[in-house]
Amino acid sequence: MREPSYVCGRTDSPLLYRTVGEVLRLAAEQWPDREALVVCHQKVRLTYAGLYERAKELAGALLALGLQPGDRVGIWSPNNSEWVLTQFATALAGLILVNINPAYRTAELDYVLRAVGCRALVLAPSFKSSDYVGMMRSVLAQGDWAGEGRVRCREYPALQFLIQLGVDLQRGFMSFGALCEAGRAANPNPLEAVAAGLDPDQPINIQFTSGTTGLPKGATLTHFNIVNNGFFVGEGMRFGPQDRLCIPVPLYHCFGMVLGVLAAVTHGATMVFPSEAFDTEATLQAVATERCTALHGVPTMFIAELGHPRFTEFDLSLLRTGIMAGAPCPIAVMRRVIDEMHMREVTICYGMTETSPVSFQSDVHDPIDKRVSTVGRVHPHVQVKIIDGENAVVPRGTPGQLCTRGYSVMRGYWEDAERTAEAVDEAGWMHTGDLAVLDGGGYCNIVGRVKDMIIRGGENIYPREIEEFLYRHPKVLDVAVVGIADQKYGEEVCAVIRLHDGASVDPQEIIEFCRGQIAHYKVPRYVYFVREFPMTVTGKVQKYLIRQQLEQELGVERERTA
Ligand code: AMP
Numbered sequence: 035m036r037e038p039s040y041v042c043g044r045t046d047s048p049l050l051y052r053t054v055g056e057v058l059r060l061a062a063e064q065w066p067d068r069e070a071l072v073v074c075h076q077k078v079r080l081t082y083a084g085l086y087e088r089a090k091e092l093a094g095a096l097l098a099l100g101l102q103p104g105d106r107v108g109i110w111s112p113n114n115s116e117w118v119l120t121q122f123a124t125a126l127a128g129l130i131l132v133n134i135n136p137a138y139r140t141a142e143l144d145y146v147l148r149a150v151g152c153r154a155l156v157l158a159p160s161f162k163s164s165d166y167v168g169m170m171r172s173v174l175a176q177g178d179w180a181g182e183g184r185v186r187c188r189e190y191p192a193l194q195f196l197i198q199l200g201v202d203l204q205r206g207f208m209s210f211g212a213l214c215e216a217g218r219a220a221n222p223n224p225l226e227a228v229a230a231g232l233d234p235d236q237p238i239n240i241q242f243t244s245g246t247t248g249l250p251k252g253a254t255l256t257h258f259n260i261v262n263n264g265f266f267v268g269e270g271m272r273f274g275p276q277d278r279l280c281i282p283v284p285l286y287h288c289f290g291m292v293l294g295v296l297a298a299v300t301h302g303a304t305m306v307f308p309s310e311a312f313d314t315e316a317t318l319q320a321v322a323t324e325r326c327t328a329l330h331g332v333p334t335m336f337i338a339e340l341g342h343p344r345f346t347e348f349d350l351s352l353l354r355t356g357i358m359a360g361a362p363c364p365i366a367v368m369r370r371v372i373d374e375m376h377m378r379e380v381t382i383c384y385g386m387t388e389t390s391p392v393s394f395q396s397d398v399h400d401p402i403d404k405r406v407s408t409v410g411r412v413h414p415h416v417q418v419k420i421i422d423g424e425n426a427v428v429p430r431g432t433p434g435q436l437c438t439r440g441y442s443v444m445r446g447y448w449e450d451a452e453r454t455a456e457a458v459d460e461a462g463w464m465h466t467g468d469l470a471v472l473d474g475g476g477y478c479n480i481v482g483r484v485k486d487m488i489i490r491g492g493e494n495i496y497p498r499e500i501e502e503f504l505y506r507h508p509k510v511l512d513v514a515v516v517g518i519a520d521q522k523y524g525e526e527v528c529a530v531i532r533l534h535d536g537a538s539v540d541p542q543e544i545i546e547f548c549r550g551q552i553a554h555y556k557v558p559r560y561v562y563f564v565r566e567f568p569m570t571v572t573g574k575v576q577k578y579l580i581r582q583q584l585e586q587e588l589g590v591e592r593e594r595t596a
């Protein structure tokens with residue numbers, strides 16, 4: 035039998051047994067005057083010493099409110115300096131930070147507040163069409179407001195403090211700025227009393243994840259989980275204090291707060307935030323003005339940057355590395371990022387929130403074809419196996435479900451033993467729901483979600499393969515391949531394509547482009563053109579929505595399965 039699809043990462047560099055707060059303290063001791071945080075849209079600049087001081091002050095102020103280690107503190111805001119401060123302040127005080135997606139509306143807010151019992155909520159006043167203060171008001175009743183940011187209500191019995199960002203303080207809320215001031219004045223800082231009781235195995239962060247469907251689940255992560263993942267991701271990029279990382283990805287997601295913030299802080303690198311939410315021009319501008327050496331993004335962000343009409347006007351010559359992740363990374367886009375954005379050491383990461391998140395990362399020294407076409411090899415200290423439908427490990431080269439085990443696997447979904455047991459088995463393996471293939475050298479290819487795999491006439495089809503092929507068509511900007519219900523074959527292949535600006539092409543031309551080049555059963559039966567895909571905020575195409583919509587339009591129905 036061929037070698038089994040099981041790999042285990044290097045262990046020559048030991049895991050760090052440290053809390054998130056200790057990581058910041060060590061950075062402040064080692065690189066006090068290095069710039070830690072630059073937030074372009076707020077004109078904020080903090081050194082490592084400054085960031086540590088500010089975080090300690092806020093931590094003290096949160097404790098002075100009466101919050102205690104283990105309490106949950108939600109944050110509902112786009113990217114800003116206060117987000118990063120809150121991340122470290124909560125960690126220093128042993129409070130569990132609850133990341134709330136800034137795109138959430140009242141129903142989801144209600145769900146999250148109930149699910150994890152937040153005692154305090156830090157919220158931005160508003161952003162674009164999201165009026166956070168207004169939404170908060172709408173989930174509380176008149177009598178719930180106790181004044182000055184304090185609330186008492188039956189619906190959310192744990193909730194006590196509402197802390198608002200920004201200068202324009204709304205009635206009933208507590209000012210984040212004033213809280214920081216109070217922390218500065220407090221002497222002694224109550225932090226000293228709790229610091230000794232913290233340990234790296236305590237949960238410190240809850241991130242809501244629903245993949246692309248379903249009710250959000252609160253993945254609970256410890257200091258140990260995210261400190262180590264951030265550290266090894268930074269190692270993978272060969273980060274050092276000379277690096278300046280541009281972070282246009284959201285902080286509420288692990289891409290921002292772990293691959294961005296913790297990868298930087300464990301290496302003394304500078305974090306540069308270009309804007310509150312992704313903005314193509316602001317990102318290119320920040321890379322140029324702040325002389326960034328690294329840039330993160332989901333594939334669609336890089337596609338937007340490369341396609342910006344003034345792309346060539348920005349000086350990106352200092353870029354060296356960064357991470358593309360979060361969704362399949364097209365080979366053609368990777369090549370352009372290397373050639374045109376100078377990111378010769380760009381790496382691809384693969385992971386998921388429940389595994390802190392990264393379990394595969396390409397290495398800057400991997401052969402170029404592996405670097406652009408695979409997600410690299412398994413991360414240090416992490417184990418991965420690929421299994422079939424009967425939970426048996428498949429041989430190398432055979433696709434199956436990717437399972438991850440090791441330090442990085444979450445503690446569980448918050449107070450949800452049932453759904454935790456569905457995801458993490460008794461042997462500690464996190465079943466990711468992703469389909470992958472491991473080659474003989476341990477390089478991994480993600481070929482789709484288990485749920486997105488197309489089964490046409492008994493033939494398994496991995497959408498990724500057809501997508502990669504279609505990216506070669508010069509007029510194709512982006513493509514999503516989905517399976518559409520079909521009476522005869524069970525499912526048929528459908529390619530949904532975004533064309534380059536100004537391009538036009540006939541569906542038949544796309545079909546002809548595939549004929550004779552890929553196996554006949556993979557040639558799309560349907561081709562549609564769209565301007566946008568339905569996306570999650572983290573850059574994932576919501577294929578189930580595309581499928582639903584097309585099946586509705588075509589009037590076809592899926593056979594119900596149990
Ligand atoms: P999240 O929990 O939001 O980080 O989403 C995790 C999911 O994103 C994974 O289960 C994959 O389906 C997808 N994903 C992340 N990185 C990659 C990648 N490099 N290639 C393909 N899919 C990816």
